[in-house]
Amino acid sequence: MTTTITKKQLEKLQEEFIVLENPKYCGDEKFYIAKRSNFEMMNLCDTYDTYGQPVDSYDCGCDIKDEDGDVSHWEVLAYNFWNGSNWATTIIGAADMGGIEEASEKDSISILSELPESPYIDGISETIETENHSFFYSRMGDFNWICTVD
Secondary structure, three states: OOOOOOHHHHHHHHHHEEEEEOOOOOOOOOEEEEEHHHOEEEEHHHOEOOOOOEOOHHHHOOEEEOOOOOEEEOEEEEEEEEOOOOEEEEEEOOHHHOOEEEOOHHHHHHHHHOOOOOOOOOOOEEEEEOOOOEEEEEOOOOOOOOEEEO
16 A cells, blocks of 8 residues: 655654664664654763663763863763663764664655554554555553664
8 A cells, every 4th residue: 555645744754753773783673763852962971871870971071171171061962761671862873882873864755754653552562564664663661762664
């Protein structure tokens, strides 16, 4: 089933959602969809590490003193969330710190053009197949995405 989407509808979806990818991830999911409004610019020291601990400014160097003694902060575009057992952070960019990247415009348009409405999930998860993509929705507590896309 092919659904036609207008340019205006696509622009609205691009304003509301962000399509992300982790080029280093070797699992089944290739893309992730999140609400764009979840992400905000924040000091790296206000994020959480892999183990749910606040990032330490001494260890990561996110607070930097210049020659005048003024402190500047390393700002990142990030989303802090509770994953069901720990605080976690998703950072856009900063791949060396485990960050992920925004998908290419081509991939983003392809995915958002077929994005189904969030389904009613009867069980733990729901997969919706479209012409070109497979959208996986979950009710798991640590699932911080709208859905993943293969």
